[in-house]
Amino acid sequence: MALVIGFVYALHQDVWLWRSARPLVFGFLPAGLAYHAAYTIGISLLMLALVRTRWPSHLDPEQ
């Protein structure tokens, strides 16, 4: 899981979109901004996977 989190962290550095605004996603979102918006949604899915597979239930006094 640490490797997956590290990989997602590395994906933040999207140097391949550094100098290009096009394509404009939906006709108005520059490529770099659209990428980081999609990246943010991807993080939510990562957290969902973490919660489902690695939840620290041993910390819960009610368990």
Added chain:
Amino acid sequence: MIQAAVVFAYLALVLGIGLFAGRAGTQQNAEGYFLAGRALGPIVFLLSLFGTNMTAFSILGASGHAFANGIVTYGLMASSSALVIPVGLFFIGTRLWALGKRHGFMTPVQMFRDRWECGHIGTAIFAVQAVLLVPYIVIAVMGGGTTLSSVSGGLVPFWLGGAVVSFVVMGYVFFGGMRGTAWVNTFQTVLFLSFGAIAVTVIARGMGGFSSAMEALLASPSTAPLLTRERVSPLYFFSYTFIPLSSLAFPHIGIFCLTAKRLSHFRKTVVLYPLCMLAIWLPSVFLGVVANKATDLPPIQTKVEARAALAAGGPDLTTERRAELRAAASGDDVILKLVQGYAPVWLAAMLGAAVMAAVMASDSQILALSTMFTEDVFAFYGGQARFGQKAQVNTGRAFVIVLTVIAYGIALVSPQSIFDLASQYAFAGYSALSPLLVAALFWKGSTKWGALAVTLWTAAAVAGVAVLQSAVPAPPPGSAVPVWAIGGTTVIARIAAGTTVLGLLPVVPMTIVSALLMIVVSIATRRSLPGAATLARYEV
């Protein structure tokens, strides 16, 4: 004036919510007042925790930064925070909650004192945390002054707007404690989360659609770079991923983690947190960028002209003239200007209140500092034992007043933009303190001397950056003034937005050195390791 009236009505409403919450819960004992009795439900926990992290700079600072620097703003602060903060809450927040529940901690310093078996070192950590948290509170006052001044068309001056916001925040924190703060934050978060979609829709209609605005920005050589990141180096961009580490070390976030009723409340929070970031930051950044095309609005045209004059004048400008142009070009109120220019009056008034909601989210920091003062200083040095819990709560309330007055005074004399002030001092300092929390929770070999080294280093580094930036004036945007070079390589440079160390923001070396100090000093002082009984209490 309608807009100002709605905003004032909104301020009265949040004050009322805070006062009502204060009556609804137990406020006489410390845990009731400072932690809402550790009983917040899942929805209030998510929304108030998120709202606590979203202050003036999320809407005003972000759109102002995007207005001047382009889409890079989202990657610098939003998407990196959307990863680091939920991952931190997952691994650190849950552990902190469990230990707080088990051992009754109310502040991070209480845990540090217990974990490393120390007393005065904890006081040193408190002092550094307190000094670093003040800029964050100043942001709220500055944002409040800017917003009220803007929505009233200048009728309410900056100093009065800041005073009104300070008074309202102080009021509901004073009477409502953590419960009042959490309820107000929840209400405010709902309001400013809905702001983005409405603002984008209304402004798009007013501007005749965003596609044509984007094409026009791309067609101009002066604005096309705003839609890429070509003006920012990848190294500088990478530096910003260290800034969200500060959120893990902020005492108000640590204290908020202790307020959840159940561990399971963290589940929804970590999953939905990135989506909340998207909902608030994407519209703020996008609208900040697109504002460059709204030059049919006179206030925005003035800003664009000031920025052009600043760039054209270069080093020939006097310091005073540069400061004057910088202030005129500041985009901190650019979203408000867009809303005022393109939305009907009633809607502009509602949106102004939503902006105010984000601006005022620094209440938790004030409460956190008050909690820290009463627990880490007043109670620790015998005040609670001598005077009782009621006196402790009243001391906390008095501290809320003193702190608000100090923050207001600083906001009146501080000339820096909201974004710069926050990122350079509070965020960098707390990122450098984050190894304290990680070591306390996950490394048995850490010692109190390692913790002291981290604390002193952070204080010295932040002071060093502040002294350097006051001694070397900021150059025009796009240029750098070498401050220290070795063999032709610039090590430290002064840039328009602050300082760089080998091209990185100071937060990177500050945090790395902190982590190294914790490791090296702890190993060198391993005779000071806490006893086995203490270490056993942290095995969770």
